[in-house]
Amino acid sequence: MRPWRILRAILCWIVAVWLLAPLVVVVVISFSSAPFLQFPPPGFSMRWYGQLFSTPAWTNSLLVSVEIMIPAAAFATVLGTAASYALVRGRIPGANLIMACLMLPLIVPGMITAAALFGIYRGLGLNGTLTGLIIGHTVLCLPYVVATVSSALRVQDARLEQVASTLGAPPWAAFWHVTLPLILPAVVSSLLVAMILTFDELIVSLFVSSARVRPVAVQMWSNLLGDFDPTISAIASVCFLLALLVLLADLALRAGRSSRIA
Amino acid sequence: MKAVDSRTWLVLPAVLLLAVAFLGPVGWLLARAFTFPEPGLQNFAALWERPVYLKVVGNTLLISAIVTPIVVLLAFPVAHLMAHGSARLRRWLIFLVLVPFWTSLLVRAFATAILLQRHGLVNSLLLALGLVEEPLPLLYNFGGLLAGCVQVLLPFVIFPLYSSMARIDPAYMKAAATLGANPVRAFVRVYLPLTLPGLMTGGILVFISTLGYYIIPALLGGPRQQMISQMIQDQIAAFGNWGIAGALSLVLLAVTGALLLLLQVTVGLKEIAR
Numbered sequence: 001m002r003p004w005r006i007l008r009a010i011l012c013w014i015v016a017v018w019l020l021a022p023l024v025v026v027v028v029i030s031f032s033s034a035p036f037l038q039f040p041p042p043g044f045s046m047r048w049y050g051q052l053f054s055t056p057a058w059t060n061s062l063l064v065s066v067e068i069m070i071p072a073a074a075f076a077t078v079l080g081t082a083a084s085y086a087l088v089r090g091r092i093p094g095a096n097l098i099m100a101c102l103m104l105p106l107i108v109p110g111m112i113t114a115a116a117l118f119g120i121y122r123g124l125g126l127n128g129t130l131t132g133l134i135i136g137h138t139v140l141c142l143p144y145v146v147a148t149v150s151s152a153l154r155v156q157d158a159r160l161e162q163v164a165s166t167l168g169a170p171p172w173a174a175f176w177h178v179t180l181p182l183i184l185p186a187v188v189s190s191l192l193v194a195m196i197l198t199f200d201e202l203i204v205s206l207f208v209s210s211a212r213v214r215p216v217a218v219q220m221w222s223n224l225l226g227d228f229d230p231t232i233s234a235i236a237s238v239c240f241l242l243a244l245l246v247l248l249a250d251l252a253l254r255a256g257r258s259s260r261i262a
Numbered sequence: 263m264k265a266v267d268s269r270t271w272l273v274l275p276a277v278l279l280l281a282v283a284f285l286g287p288v289g290w291l292l293a294r295a296f297t298f299p300e301p302g303l304q305n306f307a308a309l310w311e312r313p314v315y316l317k318v319v320g321n322t323l324l325i326s327a328i329v330t331p332i333v334v335l336l337a338f339p340v341a342h343l344m345a346h347g348s349a350r351l352r353r354w355l356i357f358l359v360l361v362p363f364w365t366s367l368l369v370r371a372f373a374t375a376i377l378l379q380r381h382g383l384v385n386s387l388l389l390a391l392g393l394v395e396e397p398l399p400l401l402y403n404f405g406g407l408l409a410g411c412v413q414v415l416l417p418f419v420i421f422p423l424y425s426s427m428a429r430i431d432p433a434y435m436k437a438a439a440t441l442g443a444n445p446v447r448a449f450v451r452v453y454l455p456l457t458l459p460g461l462m463t464g465g466i467l468v469f470i471s472t473l474g475y476y477i478i479p480a481l482l483g484g485p486r487q488q489m490i491s492q493m494i495q496d497q498i499a500a501f502g503n504w505g506i507a508g509a510l511s512l513v514l515l516a517v518t519g520a521l522l523l524l525l526q527v528t529v530g531l532k533e534i535a536r
Contacts, residue, residue, distance in 0.1 A: 011340070012339055015340050018413055019358065019359065020358065020361070021383070022376070022377050022413065025376055025383060026372070037376050037379070039383050039386075082275065083276035083277070086269050086272035090269040090270045098277060104280075105284055107522065109474025109476075110476065111476050111490075111494050111511075112291065112474075112514065112515065113287075115495070115498055116290060116511075119287065120287040120290060138279065142280065196364065217366070217368055233372075233376070236366075236369040236372055236373065240365050240369055243361075243365045244364070251357075251360075
């Protein structure tokens with residue numbers, strides 16, 4: 001068995017390096033003092049972060065991303081939670097089919113969704129508008145919310161709600177006071193995922209945005225196709241930090257959820 | 263007959279949004295394949311007859327077919343260690359895989375580009391070790407595309423495989439050994455078949471994801487590795503040719519759908535959702 005264990009260890013190390021090395025290098029380079037992407041950097045400085053937060057193209061795009069992220073993540077969470085509740089607890093003919101359809105934006109390749117929205121938006125004047133971007137991003141986030149919330153609803157005991165109804169609570173109150181508190185970790189977790197998803201989304205944004213309304217991922221993309229400069233590694237590190245924070249928050253929520261079930 | 267449950271209506275807003283902002287537009291795009299610039303099958307004829315299109319479709323399938331086994335082979339030992347190592351090691355490994363999984367694909371593709379550039383870390387290491395005389399061209403070619411795809415897709419196989427492996431009762435392997443199977447035979451005849459649901463799920467997910475990739479081939483690949491999604495974008499942005507774009511989309515969706523069907527038949531999508 002010994003040679004197999006050694007082989008396994010070697011392959012695991014290769015994968016670990018492959019997965020993490022790029023991220024480590026990006027973060028290190030973002031603190032570089034050199035005007036090009038050299039690793040290891042000749043010295044350290046904060047100048048690229050200074051550059052990032054003082055260049056209007058970057059600050060505007062960060063603002064646009066937040067303006068898209070907040071409504072899109074909120075809409076997706078509310079609509080997705082409502083739909084999951086109806087599909088899991090209600091008796092809807094064809095519930096499985098509807099559920100499968102709600103998962104489609106996750107399965108259909110991004111380029112197809114992007115081209116389709118761009119085509120339809122042309123007639124509606126929605127290209128290059130915040131509204132157009134928010135609608136597109138909401139659709140892309142829906143599957144994640146529906147998957148997370150409906151699986152949380154399935155493990156909750158539906159009888160708790162029935163008890164509330166029997167004791168005279170109207171349906172809305174039963175949901176608000178009994179069900180929602182129980183599935184809240186899942187709802188918050190899907191809100192977080194939706195936020196990170198819209199912040200990172202590139203392909204739909206690439207088609208639907210314009211030079212004036214340009215989210216940060218598109219701004220990064222247009223810089224990447226030109227010459228790389230370390231400002232990109234600064235914004236990439238900011239994205240990475242955001243993802244890390246959301247991941248940690250999500251893990252904390254999951255830990256809370258499983259201890260409650262146990 | 264019971265009256266319609268009042269909760270039923272809660273599904274409507276999401277379904278409406280999906281219909282108006284997703285199903286409708288995608289349907290419209292696919293319909294272009296048959297109606298643009300005039301009704302007929304001329305777009306599919308063009309896909310079939312012009313080598314440019316056929317080559318991109320073939321390229322895309324070939325790239326997915328090469329990426330998938332590499333990702334599966336690398337994911338296997340990691341999932342194995344995750345499933346059968348100590349609890350402490352498991353937590354670390356899961357975290358290690360989750361961190362890149364949650365990081366933006368664009369950021370990871372860019373990070374991979376930095377590592378692979380002419381004076382990047384990989385070339386510096388190779389030069390320092392004396393393995394090469396000149397920096398290797400690692401970017402904007404098939405190798406760069408491959409490196410990026412593997413980096414991004416590893417978690418898609420590691421997690422389903424891990425969940426299959428974690429459910430394998432260690433008693434099976436002991437039973438096989440007691441009945442006289444040597445470790446390799448026990449692994450091939452007992453262990454490997456039990457990991458099949460995870461292998462199939464991960465493998466097909468990787469294949470499907472690679473088929474639709476745009477960011478990674480555009481950023482890390484070269485002109486000779488052009489994939490379907492890039493072609494769709496070109497057709498619309500550069501030529502306004504919605505007919506070919508629609509036809510290419512239909513091909514891409516058909517292959518994706520067929521593979522998902524295969525997954526549904528062999529493993530069952532319910533199983534995957536667990």
